[in-house]
Amino acid sequence: MSVSPSGLCRRIIPCLDVDRGRVVKGVKFVDIRDAGDPVEVARRYDAAGADEITFLDITASSDDRDTMVHVVEQVASEVFIPLTVGGGIRKPADVRRMLNAGADKVGINTAAIHKPELVRECAERFGSQCLVVAIDAKRVSADNEPPRWEVFTHGGRRGTGLDAVQWAARMAELGAGEILLTSMDRDGTREGFDLALTRAVADAVPIPVIASGGVGTLDHLVDGVLQGGADAVLAASIFHFGTFTVAEAKRHMASRGVPIRQLATGKAEA
């Protein structure tokens, strides 16, 4: 078993995009395919050794948002690992509702950009431990310039003018407990995380960083931790479509010296 001096394991987090109660995953946010029932998928990931599960509600209409609350309630009644829910969270009451439904952490993205104080308000009311700020970043510097990334919204279509690294640091100061960092350049490409972006943010904030966007191989997960400095790695399509199992991912990371939680069933002793 590999154990770092701290003992703390790096986490593998499958992410489920949920639209009106069904799990879907878009490649670069188009070509959305249905990949199943959220409770069933969550249960399968739990059994395979997922360290947490993240749900991203991509339901367009706010009328259908109640569906997500029910999804969280159902999953939280059957799966006993940490659950994060993001998407459409705009005010403290939305955070409260998801926590009451059984979420452990709630992700805030666009609403934090419109109103950064929301992060402070939620951190004070619910505690930093349950507050994840999601950042969608895109590289905006030319190849011959020092790298610079901007925060984008609307699935990467709309720029905000905010520098992603500075934004992450500001969110941490306001009380975010964790940063979920997605490279919009890499999302859906299977070319691997944007490691320079991950490293820049991980070095700039005192809170954990989850790397996201671009995982295509198990080495990409290892690189996110060892080169990017991520505390956790998030992936969707490689797990949903059975390219790799979470258990395979864990065995591979352990074999490369990344401290991970081994399965209690003893199947992944490698």
Added chain:
Amino acid sequence: MSTIAVIDYGMGNLRSVAKALEHVDDRARVIITHEPEQVRRADRVVFPGQGAIRDCMAELKRLELDAVILEAAASKPLLGICMGMQALLEHSEENAGVDALGLVAGRVRHFRDGFSAAGIAAPGKVPHMGWNTVQQAEAHPIWRDIPDNSHFYFVHSYFVELLPDELTIGRCQYGVPFTAAIARENIVATQFHPEKSQHAGLTLLANFARWDGESGG
């Protein structure tokens, strides 16, 4: 039918604790309550919690639950979880210093202060968030069927400084060693979240649900 009361004082995700208890013991009646009388009538009491200690203590006092917890601590199996463990101690350095329930002598400190007092660099980010191994420092009925050094899920920025051996049944290490599980007579408490710690955590809750409050095997 035995009743387990999960104390509700507005601090955190109680539903998960209740659902996990129902999951492991279908004969138990699990209630989430802030009614002192219901807590008094229960056979077992779970004292969970998240957030900041000052708010936690203020809410316990406002709802008159502090005295009820002390009563439970003197009479029946009690399980503190996370903030529910830290609140059992005398004092926490969180929020510029807050006196807690005082059932256990000891100190709650911020990890950054712990690192600097030990003269070491931070081993990682704070909060200490994620899965870490817990060494079973002492045998106890709640460890039954759980392998030593199993992983449990933690989320906390403050930690309980190592307590005397007779109180510490679980140890963890995050740069500094700290007490991850406490036991004394009919009281047990964990810094980690058993309700979020998959198989090992559910086993611990199942053990608590049938524990008679005696510390022997």
